[in-house]
Amino acid sequence: IPSFSIFYVIIKSGPGSGKGTQCAYIVENYGYTHLSAGDLLRAEIKSGSENGTMIQNMIKEGKIVPSEVTIKLLQRAIQENGNDKFLIDGFPRNEENRAAFESVTGIVPEFVLFFDCPEEEMERRLLSRNQGRDDDNIETIRKRFNVYMESSLPVIEYYNSKGKVRKIDAAKPVEEVFEDVKAVFIPLHE
Ligand code: UP5
Numbered sequence: 044i045p046s047f048s049i050f051y052v053i054i055k056s057g058p059g060s061g062k063g064t065q066c067a068y069i070v071e072n073y074g075y076t077h078l079s080a081g082d083l084l085r086a087e088i089k090s091g092s093e094n095g096t097m098i099q100n101m102i103k104e105g106k107i108v109p110s111e112v113t114i115k116l117l118q119r120a121i122q123e124n125g126n127d128k129f130l131i132d133g134f135p136r137n138e139e140n141r142a143a144f145e146s147v148t149g150i151v152p153e154f155v156l157f158f159d160c161p162e163e164e165m166e167r168r169l170l171s172r173n174q175g176r177d178d179d180n181i182e183t184i185r186k187r188f189n190v191y192m193e194s195s196l197p198v199i200e201y202y203n204s205k206g207k208v209r210k211i212d213a214a215k216p217v218e219e220v221f222e223d224v225k226a227v228f229i230p231l232h233e
């Protein structure tokens with residue numbers, strides 16, 4: 044892994060806050076490669092890998108898949124891709140994920156984009172997404188919110204203490220949220 048040449052940004056927010064949606068815009072405008080940890084895990088289930096059933100059960104329960112599994116998938120995706128600018132979406136999800144990724148790869152994020160959105164709005168979005176995700180049902184959504192509050196928010200607090208968090212109001216319409224996202228990226232690409 045070409046550690047220090049990689050410029051990467053973490054997109055770190057709650058379920059349904061719009062991480063995937065905004066990443067698509069950032070990719071289009073600023074040439075990053077988007078790596079969604081959730082998408083990589085779902086692809087691993089589809090590929091019929093030996094970990095597939097374990098991953099599927101954990102996602103169904105809204106639980107965090109063991110770090111070594113997710114980190115291996117992210118590392119492979121980074122290595123297979125020629126780009127040197129990555130958006131890591133939805134990872135690290137807990138303190139252990141963060142510490143393991145930093146010690147295994149030696150890379151730390153340039154900054155962390157945090158999409159702030161009320162839980163009721165995230166719930167509404169997930170329930171109307173209709174993409175056939177196993178975890179978009181009300182029981183799993185509640186579990187995802189609990190795991191997010193307990194395990195993922197402390198990671199944002201950690202990055203905040205390092206001055207890395209850029210907070211965006213994600214409750215607005217998609218285009219308006221992207222205007223605020225742009226304000227974060229423009230200075231880096233002038
Ligand atoms: N939408 C988006 N923006 C909108 C806006 N501004 N206004 C109105 N609607 C908006 O958006 C969700 C829906 O809302 C879409 O229909 C969209 O059109 C609309 P999306 O951009 O898909 O939101 P996103 O934040 O990406 O939501 P997602 O459900 O993907 O977030 P999660 O964090 O829950 O899911 P993820 O795929 O990252 O993880 C799933 C599971 O995988 C986890 O629960 C966990 O079990 C496992 N996992 C791990 O174990 N480890 C990891 O490292 C990562 C995942």
Ligand code: MG
Nearest residue numbers: 062063079081
């Ligand atoms: Mg997503």
